[in-house]
Amino acid sequence: AVRSIYSLKGRNGAKPLAICLGDVDRLYRYCQVNVPDELLRDLLPGPVTLVLKRSEELNKDLNPFTSLVGVRIPNHPFVRELARACSGPLALTSANISCQASTLTVSEFQDLWPQLSLIIDGGPIGDVQSPECRLGSTVVDLSVSGKFTVIRPGCALTSTVEILRQKYGLTPD
Numbered sequence: 001a002v003r004s005i006y007s008l009k010g011r012n013g014a015k016p017l018a019i020c021l022g023d024v025d026r027l028y029r030y031c032q033v034n035v036p037d038e039l040l041r042d043l044l045p046g047p048v049t050l051v052l053k054r055s056e057e058l059n060k061d062l063n064p065f066t067s068l069v070g071v072r073i074p075n076h077p078f079v080r081e082l083a084r085a086c087s088g089p090l091a092l093t094s095a096n097i098s099c100q101a102s103t104l105t106v107s108e109f110q111d112l113w114p115q116l117s118l119i120i121d122g123g124p125i126g127d128v129q130s131p132e133c134r135l136g137s138t139v140v141d142l143s144v145s146g147k148f149t150v151i152r153p154g155c156a157l158t159s160t161v162e163i164l165r166q167k168y169g170l171t172p173d
Helices: 002-009 024-030 037-043 077-085 106-115 131-135 157-167
Strands: 018-020 048-054 068-072 090-092 138-141 147-152
Touching (some): 024 037, 024 068, 037 048, 037 157, 138 157
Parallel strands (some): 018 068, 048 138
Antiparallel strands (some): 048 068, 138 147
């Protein structure tokens, strides 16, 4: 399944995939968490991907070249229910060809449909008129205690950095 995602998207094999979970509580199974639970709940669910050290529980075939994993809990009821229904995490990436703009509706990735086994329309995942919504999630590495590194600014950079710095006293690395 992971190889299929890379092939379908034309994605660089050294670029990791994130995992999607339905709830913060499940994050502890797949990650080594070194930040307060409240911090996780302040950012998730939402348009943020948190990068943490992976646990032994996570499938070793997913991103075998790194000890880290990105975790998303989108603020979208359908996606969260789907993730809750699965026994393990879902490999997650945007529905587009790598390096192209993020899609917000199923019709925007119609060119990929013939290669997919299933397409479920859970509705738009953002305001299709807003360029900011196409930036993808803000990706923040929290794997080093007391620090954070912004890997991708994304659509929630200002609010995410504000929470990390002002509320939790983390410093940029």
